[in-house]
Amino acid sequence: MNKPLRRVGLAMMVMVLLLLANLTYVQVINADTYANDPSNNRGVLEEYGRQRGQIVSASGTILANSVETKDAQHYLRVYKNGPEYAPVTGYYSSQFGATGIERAEDDVLNGSSSKLFVRRLSDLITGRDPRGGNVQLTVDPKAQDAAYAGMTAKSFSGAVVAIKPSTGEILAMVSTPSFDPNPMAAHDNTTQRDTIAKLNDDPNKSALNRATQETLPPGSTFKLVVASAALANGVDDAITKNLPADPTITLPGTSTTLSNFANETCPEATNGQVSVSIAIEYSCNTAFSTLAGKVGKDNLIQQAAKFGIGQTDLTVPLPVATSTVGSIPDEAALFQSGIGQRDVKLTPLQDAMVAATIANGGVRMQPQLVKNILAPDMSSISSFSAQEAPGGPALPKDIADQVKAMMLLSEQHTGGAGKQANIKIASKTGTAEHGTDPKNTPPHAWYVAFAPADNPQIAVCVVVENGGDRGLAATGSSVAAGVGRATINAYLAGGG
Amino acid sequence: MALPPGVLGAATTHMSAPGSSSSPATPTRRGTELALLGFGLGLVVLAFVLISENQSQKLKPEILLYIAGYAVLFGVAHLAVRKFAPYADPLILPCAGLLNGLSIAMLYRLDPALAQLALESGHGYSNAAPKQLLWTALSLVAMVAVLWGVKDHRTLSRYGYTFGLVGLVLLVLPGVLPCSISCVGGAKLWIIIGPVSIQPGEFAKVLIILFVAAFLVSKRDLFTIAGRKVLGLELPRPRDLGPLLIAWAIAILVLMIETELGASLMFFGTVLAMVYLATERSAWVWIGIVLFMGGATLADRMFVHVQQRVANWIDPFADRGDTGYQMVQSLVSLGSGGMAGAGLGAGHPELVPVVSSDFIVTAFGEELGFIGLAAMIVIYMLLALRGLRSGLAVRDTFGKLLAGGLSFLLMWQMFVVIGGVSKLIPETGLTAPFLSAGGSSLLASYVIVALLLRISDAARRPQASRPKPQAPIAEASTVLVERPT
Numbered sequence: 001m002n003k004p005l006r007r008v009g010l011a012m013m014v015m016v017l018l019l020l021a022n023l024t025y026v027q028v029i030n031a032d033t034y035a036n037d038p039s040n041n042r043g044v045l046e047e048y049g050r051q052r053g054q055i056v057s058a059s060g061t062i063l064a065n066s067v068e069t070k071d072a073q074h075y076l077r078v079y080k081n082g083p084e085y086a087p088v089t090g091y092y093s094s095q096f097g098a099t100g101i102e103r104a105e106d107d108v109l110n111g112s113s114s115k116l117f118v119r120r121l122s123d124l125i126t127g128r129d130p131r132g133g134n135v136q137l138t139v140d141p142k143a144q145d146a147a148y149a150g151m152t153a154k155s156f157s158g159a160v161v162a163i164k165p166s167t168g169e170i171l172a173m174v175s176t177p178s179f180d181p182n183p184m185a186a187h188d189n190t191t192q193r194d195t196i197a198k199l200n201d202d203p204n205k206s207a208l209n210r211a212t213q214e215t216l217p218p219g220s221t222f223k224l225v226v227a228s229a230a231l232a233n234g235v236d237d238a239i240t241k242n243l244p245a246d247p248t249i250t251l252p253g254t255s256t257t258l259s260n261f262a263n264e265t266c267p268e269a270t271n272g273q274v275s276v277s278i279a280i281e282y283s284c285n286t287a288f289s290t291l292a293g294k295v296g297k298d299n300l301i302q303q304a305a306k307f308g309i310g311q312t313d314l315t316v317p318l319p320v321a322t323s324t325v326g327s328i329p330d331e332a333a334l335f336q337s338g339i340g341q342r343d344v345k346l347t348p349l350q351d352a353m354v355a356a357t358i359a360n361g362g363v364r365m366q367p368q369l370v371k372n373i374l375a376p377d378m379s380s381i382s383s384f385s386a387q388e389a390p391g392g393p394a395l396p397k398d399i400a401d402q403v404k405a406m407m408l409l410s411e412q413h414t415g416g417a418g419k420q421a422n423i424k425i426a427s428k429t430g431t432a433e434h435g436t437d438p439k440n441t442p443p444h445a446w447y448v449a450f451a452p453a454d455n456p457q458i459a460v461c462v463v464v465e466n467g468g469d470r471g472l473a474a475t476g477s478s479v480a481a482g483v484g485r486a487t488i489n490a491y492l493a494g495g496g
Numbered sequence: 497m498a499l500p501p502g503v504l505g506a507a508t509t510h511m512s513a514p515g516s517s518s519s520p521a522t523p524t525r526r527g528t529e530l531a532l533l534g535f536g537l538g539l540v541v542l543a544f545v546l547i548s549e550n551q552s553q554k555l556k557p558e559i560l561l562y563i564a565g566y567a568v569l570f571g572v573a574h575l576a577v578r579k580f581a582p583y584a585d586p587l588i589l590p591c592a593g594l595l596n597g598l599s600i601a602m603l604y605r606l607d608p609a610l611a612q613l614a615l616e617s618g619h620g621y622s623n624a625a626p627k628q629l630l631w632t633a634l635s636l637v638a639m640v641a642v643l644w645g646v647k648d649h650r651t652l653s654r655y656g657y658t659f660g661l662v663g664l665v666l667l668v669l670p671g672v673l674p675c676s677i678s679c680v681g682g683a684k685l686w687i688i689i690g691p692v693s694i695q696p697g698e699f700a701k702v703l704i705i706l707f708v709a710a711f712l713v714s715k716r717d718l719f720t721i722a723g724r725k726v727l728g729l730e731l732p733r734p735r736d737l738g739p740l741l742i743a744w745a746i747a748i749l750v751l752m753i754e755t756e757l758g759a760s761l762m763f764f765g766t767v768l769a770m771v772y773l774a775t776e777r778s779a780w781v782w783i784g785i786v787l788f789m790g791g792a793t794l795a796d797r798m799f800v801h802v803q804q805r806v807a808n809w810i811d812p813f814a815d816r817g818d819t820g821y822q823m824v825q826s827l828v829s830l831g832s833g834g835m836a837g838a839g840l841g842a843g844h845p846e847l848v849p850v851v852s853s854d855f856i857v858t859a860f861g862e863e864l865g866f867i868g869l870a871a872m873i874v875i876y877m878l879l880a881l882r883g884l885r886s887g888l889a890v891r892d893t894f895g896k897l898l899a900g901g902l903s904f905l906l907m908w909q910m911f912v913v914i915g916g917v918s919k920l921i922p923e924t925g926l927t928a929p930f931l932s933a934g935g936s937s938l939l940a941s942y943v944i945v946a947l948l949l950r951i952s953d954a955a956r957r958p959q960a961s962r963p964k965p966q967a968p969i970a971e972a973s974t975v976l977v978e979r980p981t
Contacts, residue, residue, distance in 0.1 A: 001896045002888050004776045008769055008904055009884045015911040016877045020870055022920040026830045027866035034831025039816060039824060042832055042844045 053109040053132030058140050064089045077185035083178035084148045087209040091181035095192050104317040108133040136372035138169035146490030150483030151176040158464040159210035161352040165456045167386035168365030175210040212320045215345035219432030220283045221446045222340025229295045229303035231399045238277045238402045243287035245269035251332035260285045280406040285339045292338020297328045306394035316369045323350040352461035355448040359456035362395030414477040418485030425451040429476025442467025447480035451488045458491045460484045522958040525586040532590035540597035547605040550841030573636045580643035585952035591879035592945050595930035609846035624933040631935040635942035642946035649950045653894045656710025663703030666696035671753030697759045698940035709897040712774035743767040744787045758924035769904045809922035822849045826917045829862040837865025852933040880907040886952035899951045902944045
């Protein structure tokens with residue numbers, strides 16, 4: 001009977017071979033097809049079974065964290081001061097994905113980033129710490145609070161961005177009206193669905209991060225770029241009075257006129273001529289249009305690019321919309337572009353970067369929102385290091401200082417609340433017309449500034465859309481300046 | 497081959513001094529068994545540690561209870577084998593023990609997840625791991641009881657018909673009982689009385705193998721008488737087909753009344769293998785396969801649930817939300833595990849319906865990957881081949897047939913289970929021996945282990961201690977005696 005026993009043994013081994021061959025197909029060759037089956041929700045469970053990391057501010061206050069719950073998803077994402085920080089943190093929704101830092105730093109927060117590997121002995125055994133890493137932001141709560149309070153006090157729609165000029169750290173990023181990200185992270189799917197429907201249909205676009213995603217005509221704040229281009233290219237100097245002080249000029253090749261604010265003649269004129277410095281000080285449009293014409297299209301575009309305008313792939317690590325000076329098809333367009341109108345459109349972040357670059361002696365620093373990547377136990381893994389933006393300095397130091405001096409003069413003629421005798425601010429306002437009927441549409445009010453002027457610690461850009469609470473009468477100084485100064489004051493008062 | 501029982505019978509009456517100085521040449525190899533059990537314990541400890549670390553990031557003290565319980569149980573089992581079957585094959589118990597230990601670890605790993613799912617759907621859930629440990633204890637008691645009670649496996653052949661009758665009754669019983677006490681998930685395989693639920697079919701298969709072995713040994717001549725030759729194949733005489741036809745009829749009957757493919761497939765396949773072992777004639781296998789094909793076609797035509805299983809085998813994704821759901825989830829789970837697996841406690845096998853019993857192999861596949869599952873299959877093969885080897889070494893026909901049948905059953909069941917969950921063959925709803933949660937299956941599996949240990953012990957036991965048979969006086973040689981002077 002041994003012969004058939006051996007044959008049965010052989011048959012048993014054949015069975016084993018068949019099983020192994022089939023399992024090779026199922027688990028190795030065809031494994032991905034099965035694993036990627038739409039009914040496989042292991043990925044989602046993985047996410048929710050793990051404690052997602054925290055997002056904390058520069059001072060360590062918790063902006064977003066996951067708290068343990070008793071239900072199947074184990075952890076609930078909670079955003080303290082949700083609306084204030086929503087443009088930065090974004091939301092984390094199981095159905096609709098993530099936005100903001102939640103999205104940009106997802107691999108750290110969910111624990112899958114290779115930066116988090118091999119931190120502990122148990123990582124070696126089990127693969128990885130099942131908790132996510134933490135993200136510390138550069139955002140300073142003092143600056144953020146002041147900026148958010150300033151914008152919401154009068155229900156302004158707009159944005160505030162504050163940057164530390166020497167490092168590029170983003171100290172504040174506010175966008176109003178904002179939204180509460182908490183319901184987007186609700187475990188209840190209906191709540192998530194209702195919330196996203198509301199956000200999508202919202203006429204105020206409260207889910208839009210205006211600081212990074214909205215480009216608006218910068219108005220007179222763009223004169224800083226034009227002045228820089230003129231001085232850096234030797235087209236003009238700061239003090240020679242060679243620009244028209246006329247209240248109105250006619251754009252070359254057209255019959256269209258362009259006027260100074262309130263149709264005034266530019267002050268301090270000699271023989272009807274003013275200098276670049278005076279034109280900045282009093283924000284004279286006719287002078288700057290003419291200056292833009294002298295600088296020329298190519299020089300202007302080049303100088304703008306050195307400030308970062310036109311960069312298409314900027315991430316901080318939130319993606320930033322591309323700012324532009326437009327195509328400038330003719331001389332008339334060049335004249336209009338010289339006062340930040342026509343097709344010139346900047347994000348508030350970009351305009352803040354212009355101010356920060358001038359503050360930093362012409363060296364543009366790469367803007368960044370993430371200060372530190374922390375392990376689950378809050379030990380630092382990789383921290384932020386200041387980096388110069390590519391392409392070298394935007395301006396030579398002496399020219400940056402000349403522009404700074406002009407901004408100090410400008411601040412003296414700028415009204416609005418929040419002036420403090422002990423804080424020396426350099427600034428430029430802007431009041432940008434827009435829309436199909438510009439004269440009858442409330443303008444966007446801008447204010448870019450940095451302080452203290454001698455040793456700049458903070459540069460801000462404030463934009464209040466559509467005149468804020470002043471309607472057609474709004475100006476950069478009357479609406480935006482107060483918010484900007486409040487942000488600067490709060491930050492510097494806290495010891496910066 | 498077929499020695500008269502009396503010849504070997506003498507050996508068992510003299511087993512009082514096993515491994516004594518009478519046979520120093522044959523080692524008992526109990527030391528090997530202990531070392532292998534220790535190795536298995538190491539793997540089980542590792543499994544518990546990984547599960548605890550992966551699931552709760554710390555070593556839970558409760559795993560010590562499981563590990564200690566497991567170690568004590570198999571330590572005692574080892575001592576019992578030392579006492580009752582000292583020459584038994586040293587691989588059989590460690591292989592079974594390792595699979596059993598991994599099963600307890602996996603159930604321990606699944607318990608929290610399944611409890612959570614039960615909570616969400618508003619059902620109750622009682623942890624399977626402690627129960628499985630308890631059943632392991634009972635099963636090992638049963639194993640030792642068989643070793644103790646059955647000193648010589650050949651005595652079992654005397655009760656062949658009794659076993660056969662009881663086995664048949666157990667096989668058919670759930671089918672004729674009212675559904676209220678026999679239905680679980682569409683199959684009538686159970687007898688549920690209060691908190692105790694048993695699957696009598698698990699015991700029936702062992703009893704029926706005992707019967708078939710005894711029956712075939714006694715009627716062996718019948719099967720070996722040649723019939724006509726057709727196409728080079730020697731057919732048996734038509735009247736000798738009787739026993740096989742009866743087995744086939746029972747298989748179909750079971751299929752009909754229990755609405756269950758697995759049990760009849762087990763039953764028929766094993767009987768077929770044993771008929772082949774007894775007759776050494778491949779014609780029986782071909783006839784059996786033809787009968788099986790006929791039966792299968794018939795079943796596919798007649799029973800909706802069989803059609804469904806076949807449809808789910810051909811394309812489970814066609815009805816993925818309903819009847820194909822379980823199969824799709826099993827494949828997704830196996831695919832998610834991939835080559836190296838998610839790691840014990842780090843996957844989500846709980847998403848596969850009935851993962852703790854019929855689909856526990858899928859759980860291992862997901863968390864240990866192809867590599868781990870392949871290793872487990874090889875351990876399984878090792879166990880079955882050692883059983884088969886005992887059959888080769890043992891000297892009596894009944895022992896050979898019994899060892900062959902039991903070993904084949906183990907492997908065959910594993911093939912049907914793993915092939916079922918990995919879409920090699922239609923899924924049948926059988927439990928994986930030693931792995932699935934459930935007392936009946938475990939108890940029956942350890943009875944098989946006990947029988948294989950007993951047979952292997954008989955095979956390796958030294959024969960030297962056996963006294964020379966006393967020849968009848970008439971045949972005794974004449975002795976030259978000194979002539980008186």
